Amino acid sequence: MASLSGENLYISYENISVINDIKISIPEGKITILIGSNGCGKSTLLKSLSRLIKPNKGQVCLDGNDINKLPSKGVAKKLGILPQGPQSPEGLTVGELCHYGRHPYKSFLSKQSNEDDEIVEWALQATSMLEFKDRPLEALSGGQRQRAWISMALTQGTEILLLDEPTTYLDLTYQIEVLDLLKELNEKFNRTIVIVLHDLNQAASYADNLISILNGKVYKQGNPEDVFTEKMISDVFGLNCCIISNPIDGRPMCIPIGKRKTV
Numbered sequence: 679m680a681s682l683s684g685e686n687l688y689i690s691y692e693n694i695s696v697i698n699d700i701k702i703s704i705p706e707g708k709i710t711i712l713i714g715s716n717g718c719g720k721s722t723l724l725k726s727l728s729r730l731i732k733p734n735k736g737q738v739c740l741d742g743n744d745i746n747k748l749p750s751k752g753v754a755k756k757l758g759i760l761p762q763g764p765q766s767p768e769g770l771t772v773g774e775l776c777h778y779g780r781h782p783y784k785s786f787l788s789k790q791s792n793e794d795d796e797i798v799e800w801a802l803q804a805t806s807m808l809e810f811k812d813r814p815l816e817a818l819s820g821g822q823r824q825r826a827w828i829s830m831a832l833t834q835g836t837e838i839l840l841l842d843e844p845t846t847y848l849d850l851t852y853q854i855e856v857l858d859l860l861k862e863l864n865e866k867f868n869r870t871i872v873i874v875l876h877d878l879n880q881a882a883s884y885a886d887n888l889i890s891i892l893n894g895k896v897y898k899q900g901n902p903e904d905v906f907t908e909k910m911i912s913d914v915f916g917l918n919c920c921i922i923s924n925p926i927d928g929r930p931m932c933i934p935i936g937k938r939k940t941v
């Protein structure tokens with residue numbers, strides 16, 4: 679199985695520091711979920727873990743090697759990413775987008791194989807997108823488009839999958855479907871999955887490992903029972919809340935109080 683970690687990471691944009699000395703180790707074969715307020719550095723951290731951004735200082739290691747020194751195709755076979763708000767060229771169909779996910783497995787000028795077709799079909803079925811295979815992405819609703827991108831991430835068939843807010847634009851049923859699908863991939867195929875999520879209760883329910891980020895630093899990481907506390911939510915999100923036990927899975931669950939008075 680592929681291992682992923684970051685050591686002593688510092689990242690800044692135009693001299694504004696965004697990630698400050700993060701040490702992170704992604705447990706293999708588990709679901710890790712990153713939470714934190716808008717602008718705290720979650721996407722930046724995820725991009726650095728997938729080599730889309732090179733840290734100013736520190737190192738991201740994939741299987742013990744500096745990810746920025748590994749060949750691109752090798753990295754792409756082990757690690758797939760679905761960035762936040764991805765863009766596609768105009769006219770690209772859902773099926774074509776999914777075939778792009780197979781790119782690392784092809785040699786120069788090689789054609790689509792039957793295996794590629796089968797994987798694309800499976801990914802589209804898994805996300806209920808088969809009926810939209812020949813539709814251009816711009817002719818889809820926001821939620822359907824998001825599911826098309828998730829299909830593409832699945833066709834990459836990597837041991838590690840990083841997803842930045844994969845449930846944005848989805849209605850609640852599809853949010854849960856996507857999270858259930860990721861959990862199934864994790865349990866059945868032992869995939870290591872890292873997700874940025876804004877829904878805190880979904881994060882607490884689906885994470886094996888929960889990482890809360892505050893101002894470009896890890897505030898706390900570990901199992902949801904230890905990390906998901908009233909103090910963490912107050913410190914990280916500035917939100918007054920009450921934690922109860924989720925009646926479905928026994929995980930901690932947050933009831934926001936805000937400025938309301940408790941009865």
Ligand SMILES: Nc1ncnc2c1ncn2[C@@H]1O[C@H](COP(=O)(O)OP(=O)(O)OP(=O)(O)O)[C@@H](O)[C@H]1O
Binds near residue numbers: 692696714715723762
């Ligand atoms: N390309 C960029 N150039 C300059 N500043 C940037 C750039 N990308 C991000 N930032 C800034 O870096 C900080 C962290 O951004 P990042 O996208 O990592 O936050 P985030 O935690 O993913 O937020 P959100 O929950 O809103 O997606 C923000 O203050 C943002 O404005």
Ligand SMILES: [Mg+2]
Binds near residue numbers: 720721722762842
């Ligand atoms: Mg983000």
